[in-house]
Amino acid sequence: MYNQYSYRLGSETSGIREIFEYGLQQAAIVGKENVFDFSLGNPSIPAPTSVNAAIMDMIQNEDSLLIHGYSSAPGFLDARNAVAKELAERTGTNIQGTDLYFTCGAAPALVSVCKALHIDQHTEILGIAPFFPEYRPFVESTGSRFAYVPADTKDFQIDLKTLESMIHEHTQAVIINSPNNPSGVVFRKETLEQVAAILTKKSAEFGKPIYLISDEPYRELVYDGIEVPWVPSIYKDTIVCYSYSKSLSLPGERMGYIYIPSDMTDAKEVFAAVAGASRVMGHVCSPTLIQRVVARCAYEKPDLEAYDNNRKLLYHGLKKIGYECAYPDGAFYLFVKAPGGDAVAFSEKCKQKNLLVVPSDDFGVKGYFRLCYCVAKETIEKSLPIFEEVFSS
Numbered sequence: 043m044y045n046q047y048s049y050r051l052g053s054e055t056s057g058i059r060e061i062f063e064y065g066l067q068q069a070a071i072v073g074k075e076n077v078f079d080f081s082l083g084n085p086s087i088p089a090p091t092s093v094n095a096a097i098m099d100m101i102q103n104e105d106s107l108l109i110h111g112y113s114s115a116p117g118f119l120d121a122r123n124a125v126a127k128e129l130a131e132r133t134g135t136n137i138q139g140t141d142l143y144f145t146c147g148a149a150p151a152l153v154s155v156c157k158a159l160h161i162d163q164h165t166e167i168l169g170i171a172p173f174f175p176e177y178r179p180f181v182e183s184t185g186s187r188f189a190y191v192p193a194d195t196k197d198f199q200i201d202l203k204t205l206e207s208m209i210h211e212h213t214q215a216v217i218i219n220s221p222n223n224p225s226g227v228v229f230r231k232e233t234l235e236q237v238a239a240i241l242t243k244k245s246a247e248f249g250k251p252i253y254l255i256s257d258e259p260y261r262e263l264v265y266d267g268i269e270v271p272w273v274p275s276i277y278k279d280t281i282v283c284y285s286y287s288k289s290l291s292l293p294g295e296r297m298g299y300i301y302i303p304s305d306m307t308d309a310k311e312v313f314a315a316v317a318g319a320s321r322v323m324g325h326v327c328s329p330t331l332i333q334r335v336v337a338r339c340a341y342e343k344p345d346l347e348a349y350d351n352n353r354k355l356l357y358h359g360l361k362k363i364g365y366e367c368a369y370p371d372g373a374f375y376l377f378v379k380a381p382g383g384d385a386v387a388f389s390e391k392c393k394q395k396n397l398l399v400v401p402s403d404d405f406g407v408k409g410y411f412r413l414c415y416c417v418a419k420e421t422i423e424k425s426l427p428i429f430e431e432v433f434s435s
């Protein structure tokens with residue numbers, strides 16, 4: 043016997059992974075250069091040289107027992123202090139190392155927070171479409187219910203009226219993600235202020251805090267000088283889930299953190315509940331060498347030129363053909379309207395030409411497809427004529 047829920051999750055691969063695996067199979071048949079794979083958000087710019095230099099230096103010059111040993115469960119305090127210092131300076135706040143809980147990336151951070159906020163079988167956590175498809179299993183695995191606010195397809199901000207109407211006495215939190223996967227949109231400060239007003243009102247109505255979980259793996263990936271508002275400064279009861287997977291191109295190193303502001307409602311208790319949730323999931327003590335690396339490289343920023351060039355090339359190339367697309371201010375995704383309206387059928391049509399795109403259905407909205415432009419420039423250049431072919435066929 044085995045757990046049916048886990049079995050289902052493990053045996054049904056995600057739509058994105060399925061397309062990615064198909065691409066690998068096709069590459070073996072027709073050659074890698076003839077497969078145009080826009081399916082997976084795997085960074086295509088290398089980690090900054092200072093990151094690799096820090097790793098080499100530590101391996102050669104630091105105490106092996108320290109860099110490869112266990113740290114305390116939330117991470118080395120000196121490393122958390124270094125990360126907090128940069129964050130405090132950047133956001134003009136008073137973040138301390140003790141407000142951070144290091145995690146193995148944003149995924150376990152989100153699961154720990156959802157588990158920490160789970161009350162009973164009625165507990166609900168809301169997402170905002172389009173959303174990262176893993177939110178559903180992350181939330182449901184903790185015993186809570188996942189529901190979502192339908193997409194505001196006008197500009198992919200947030201349908202505030204519907205958000206307000208969907209919050210009830212069992213709503214524990216709302217997850218937001220900006221810059222957004224899959225739309226590439228950054229939520230405007232006014233949007234977030236309105237979300238904050240709604241949550242403040244609803245928290246008062248139900249006599250308990252409704253938390254905002256801000257999932258921010260793409261925080262540093264923004265273009266044209268756009269600023270990503272610092273959400274805890276807009277809504278006090280915000281928990282930030284962060285990752286170095288995209289900002290430092292380190293997805294395989296599994297490193298991120300949870301930030302629980304010390305002035306948040308029940309901050310100490312929620313921090314302890316996060317620690318407890320992480321403990322039972324075995325996610326304590328994120329990779330210790332990488333903890334020390336991110337501490338050393340706390341001021342490092344990604345070089346976004348290659349992503350920015352890809353973004354412009356693909357966005358303008360598709361617009362010229364006639365595709366409709368949300369303007370991407372950040373991350374490395376384009377969210378494009380599927381010609382004919384059926385995203386699954388369109389993605390199948392693309393697949394026949396070895397053009398791999400992800401239909402939007404898993405993101406909670408129909409009729410779009412997602413493109414990850416963290417690919418080689420030549421992939422985009424060679425794919426545009428194919429996008430043109432499938433547009434009108």
Ligand code: PLP
Binds near residue numbers: 146150286
């Ligand atoms: N949240 C979003 C919106 C993502 O796109 C991803 C990964 O693609 C994650 C969370 C998980 O990131 P991590 O690699 O840090 O677990």
